[in-house]
Amino acid sequence: MSEPFMEAVIFDLDNTLYSPERQLFSLIDVRINRYMHEVVGIPLGEVDGLRRRYWAEYGVTLQGLIRHYGVDPEDYLEYVHDVDVAGRLRPDPQLRQALGEIPQRKVVFTNGSRGHALRVLDALDLNGQFEQIFDIRVADYRPKPFTEPYRQVLRSLALAPECCVMVEDSPENLRTAKQLGMRTILVGGGECPAYVDARIDSAAQVPQVVSEWMAC
Structure with a gap:
């Protein structure tokens, strides 16, 4: 039996689309x-x-x-979220190009607010790269790693979890994604638990991982 076709890549925001070194x-x-x-x-x-x-x-x-x-x-x-986003982040042309290489649907799923996400994407010059932003409001302020916000995102996308990839800097948040049936990509160093399917140094490497999976 063949693997389900990957239809969407779900990205966390903070410390995933940019390095935690930006503080x-x-x-x-x-x-x-x-x-x-x-x-x-x-x-x-x-x-x-x-x-x-x-x-x-x-x-x-x-x-x-x-x-x-x-x-x-x-x-x-x-x-x-009233913080100086533009003072800490700069446009990331490498990431913008990488996101453009991903043929699947791309969304942001964050425990922060939509307004904060928009400011981050603007500072990184990633406007227009994501179909939708799912924020802390998606499940009545219930955050990741609880299951309900993930289910709400999947309902909104009208996709089965097996058709989705979750990209996160938090292993705990990836645990829930994996339990639901998603593929998982961890951004950053540190421990790499068994439920993480791939670990990368930056979000710009996501297209390489996804293309390798698609080729299998």
Whole structure:
């Protein structure tokens, strides 16, 4: 029996389409801490502990703040993503060319906001390269690696998971993708678990991997 035809490549955004060395996400971390302390009123000494707890229980800080402090998720998203994206990122012509070589449908699937994703794509000069952006709102602010946002993305694309490739810098997020039946590509170094089908140094190498799979 032949392998299902690959119809879509689903890309994570932060630290996947650009190198973590750009330190963009560290700016968002600062904004999250400030929001928790200055807007929500959580004592500064409790912020780090709460963030670790919320990440462990809910996948993102936002879910914990919604559940325990009743924060407005839209206010939170606007506040924490108010960072100088253009100051950290530059156009990436190599990645733009690589994305153009991928014949499959291409989308972004991020735990951030759509507005943040648009600013990142603009700074990287990747406008027009992706059919759609799926953000944290896709499953009522439920993040990766929980299953529901993946299922919502697949429903929206009207595709079976076996027809999709997931590209991520987070092994944990790839675990869910693999459990659903997707092929998985890990961007970056570090541990490469058994559920990762390929590991690459940068997103610009995705076309090579996908073309090799298509040739099999």
